[in-house]
Amino acid sequence: MNVDTATGGTDVATSDPRYESANNSRYFRDVLGNVPTAVVAITAMDVDGQPTGMTVGSFISVSLDPPLVAFLPDKSSSTFPKIRESGRFCANILTANQEDVCRQLSLKGVDKFARLRWQESALGTPHLAGAIGWIDCTISDIHDAGDHFIVVGAVDSLRADHRDSPLIFLRGGYGRFASTSLAAPAEADLYHPLRIVDQAFPAMQAAADDLGVEVLASTSIGDQLVLVGSSQATGISSPFYLRLGQRMPFRPPLAMPLIAWRGEREIQRWIDRADEAISASQLSEMVTRVRNRGWSLVLRSPEQVRFERAVADLPLLDATAEKIAEVNDATRGLRLDNYEPGMIDPDATYSVRLITAPVFEESGDVTVVLSLYQLPRELSGAEVLRYGDRLVTAAKEVTAHMGGAELAGRQ
DSSP: OOEETTTTEEOGGGTOTTOOOTTOHHHHHHHHTTSOEEOEEEEEEOTTSOEEEEEESOEEEEEETTEEEEEOOBTTOSSHHHHHHHTEEEEEEOBTTOHHHHHHHHOSSSOTTTTOOEEEOTTSOEEETTOSEEEEEEEEEEEEETTEEEEEEEEEEEEEOOSSOBEEEETTEEEETTOOEEEOOOOGGGHHHHHHHHHHHHHHHHHHHHHTSEEEEEEEETTEEEEEEEEEOTTOOOOTTOOTTOEEEOOTTTTGGGTTTSOHHHHHHHHHTSOTTSOHHHHHHHHHHHHHHSSEEEEOOHHHHHHHHHHHTSOSSSOOHHHHHHHHHHHHTOOGGGBOOSSOOTTSEEOEEEEEEEEEOTTSOEEEEEEEESOOSOEEHHHHHHHHHHHHHHHHHHHHHTTOOOOOSOO
16 A cells, blocks of 8 residues: 555555546546536627527636636537637526526527527626626636636626525536435437426425435436436435436336327337337236326336446446447346236335336326335335325326326327
């Protein structure tokens, strides 16, 4: 073991096998993701006089005399060159209620400001309505820093409104101080589900607090499942391997409530994606059972845990063919024995992995489902029924808030 002679301590980073090299980029992101950062929208007027902007999670105060701040845009950003060319910017400090603003500015290939309320400041920069504060700056220096730039701004003018708490970025998701609700970072195909999750958070948090568990929100995009939101009770934190924005295969027997209320053709197409070892007739019976019960139940099994860990090892970006094959193999290893037990005996004991219920939109579609996760290791059947009823109550609250309703007998 290496001894630090200056401090009398040991260099655990080079001797303890639990420590990872900083060259492991995924592990680097996961560890640094535990440092909360305020989410700031950097806006400017481009050379054509049109507003442009981006969100950043790295914004810092650099100096008091002279007053300097800095933000760190990715070198691959298509928006930063427009801000750089303008020569000035405004740092809009977003509130905890402005997740939709953050997502809108994160989209690509659209008019980012079409859905935003803003006004041009006296210094010629866009000020976003509802922000906590605005810091108008002139770009004074730009430094090279690996895969990012460090952009230093000389502060020209600033103003703050302290009525709300700031939006923060933590562990791969958006949240707020004194809150345990997080949502996945925006991607274009997740925009609609994330808007639903924004409305679902109060009901999710209330259910999480009532039951002392974590409530997850998931959606389906094509043949993929995506984790898009999480609310945790006090003292509960997501496992290290569960990440917002994580995608996984959407094939039987996974996430039945996302398919159970769809038309028969869609249900059959989903069943047809099942592994040959899974009975199509059993799947059909389970889908009907979920629809009749109003929620689904997944029991703990080695196969289920193996699947979750295989998904966890899949990078959020640039997954290798080997990692994708591992997830697909783990998905094929799932069996029906631990999915959707028929009758729940109130006096029996169950080891529950997930309880899931649908949220209905105005059209009757199910785009998002809510799941109870990190439940007690063992529950009586009576407790399982109570947990399921509480989750359905939360899902119905979200459905009502959206003006949705379950449509029966869809074809």
